[in-house]
Amino acid sequence: MKLFFLGTSAGTITAERNVSALVLDLIKERNSLWLFDCGEATQHQMLKAKLSIARLEKIFITHLHGDHLFGLPGVLTTRSLMQNMSPLTLYGPKGIKQFVETVVNISHSWLTYPLDIVEIDQPTELINDEQFVVNCDALNHRVACFGYRIVEKERSPKLNIEKLNADGIPNGSHLAALKLGQLVQLTDGRMINGSEYWGEIKRGRKLAILGDTMPCDAAVKLAHDVNVLVHEATQKSDLQEKANNRGHSTTHQAAEIALKSGAKKLIITHISPRYSLANNLAIVNECRQIFANTEIASDFYQVEI
Ligand SMILES: [Zn+2]
Ligand SMILES: [Zn+2]
Structure with a gap:
């Protein structure tokens, strides 16, 4: 199980960062990829990262702001040009169905594989299969925005x-x-x-992947006891008012959520375009003052869980 960050910039692209997208690589576990958010040019980023859109099984959109959404038409329709595509399930807030249907119809595109669109309007359990349970809960942003909690069931043990x-x-x-x-x-x-x-029974891994949000109780709940929490940190701590006025968090606030939730590791992303990659260390160090095991994502950063 691997997290692969494809876009880590907040709101708009920069020369160094693309907009939000993150792949949970489950090739080993179930020969598939799950995509969280799909900013513009996500299919380019996947191509560069050698992550095949043919392997996509599920796409989770946190909210309908363009920097998390505008890559979706490209990903969905390019998939239709490939042979024998597997079915795909798309999860996102209310409105996502209309967005996809409108884009596909107006551009005279079509989909050659079954696409199931699941609109979310309240906290709910989205998936419960033999391997994973996925829940969502509402975060605190300027528009309806959801965070996802992914819990792997106990893995079958190997023989000793x-x-x-x-x-x-x-x-x-x-x-x-x-x-x-x-x-x-x-x-x-x-x-x-x-x-x-049996050898040692391996406990399932847990992670929380959150969308844009101010600090909120739902974030703490979603991230309870996870191996990895992916949380936005749009601004450094000196710009808290600016961050919160726009429904975002600062470095310190992201770190406080990690601390309160009992997460083992925090990865911050969705970094304001005001900061270049040269600021990474200064940004992540602000989190580390509060929550030591923090990393900052940049595009193509990957981490094994
Ligand atoms: Zn955003
Ligand atoms: Zn947003």
């Missing part, structure tokens, strides 16, 4: 090879059943219980 060898259990097709914790009879007559040969 050393213990298998020590007990003289041979290789063979029965290993698959043992891995599932089933009872297996060996050719020598022994009955063995797979769960006794």
Whole structure:
């Protein structure tokens, strides 16, 4: 599981940063990519990052401001030019269905794959499958804006090879059943219980990916105990009034949310165009005064979770 930042600028592009988009790379887990927000030129960024839009399974839009949305028509319609595209589900606030349908109709485009559009108007559980639970909650921005909490279910454990060898259990097709914790009879007559040969059970990973927001309780709730919290930090701490007047957070405020929520790591993004990459260290250090394990994302920054 990997996070891949494709756009990290707030509001508008700069020479150094594109607008918001972030891929959760689940190729290892389910051979698919989940995209969070889709600012202009996101498909270019995916191409450069060697992330195939064919592998997109789900797109989550936090809110309908252009810097989080205007790349969507390109991604959706380019996908239609490819052969045998898999179905795609798009989640976003009310209005996203009308946006997509209008763009597709007016531009005489069409989609060659099933697109399911799920409009969100309240906190809800969006996904609960054999691997993941995804919830959303309403943040505090100038327009309806949602944050997403992604919780991986407990991962099936691997077999403890050393213990298998020590007990003289041979290789063979029965290993698959043992891995599932089933009872297996060996050719020598022994009955063995797979769960006794499990290695360490890995707890599922948790992350919170939030849209634009001022500090709010929903952010703390979404980020409770997560491995990684992705939070905006549009302005440095000296511009708090400016940030909050526009529905945004500062470095200090993002760090305080991370601290309150018990997150293990904070990654800040959605950085105002007033700051160049040369300011990164000064910006992230403001967070680290409050929450030490903070990183600042720039375009193409990736992190394994
Ligand atoms: Zn924004
Ligand atoms: Zn916004």
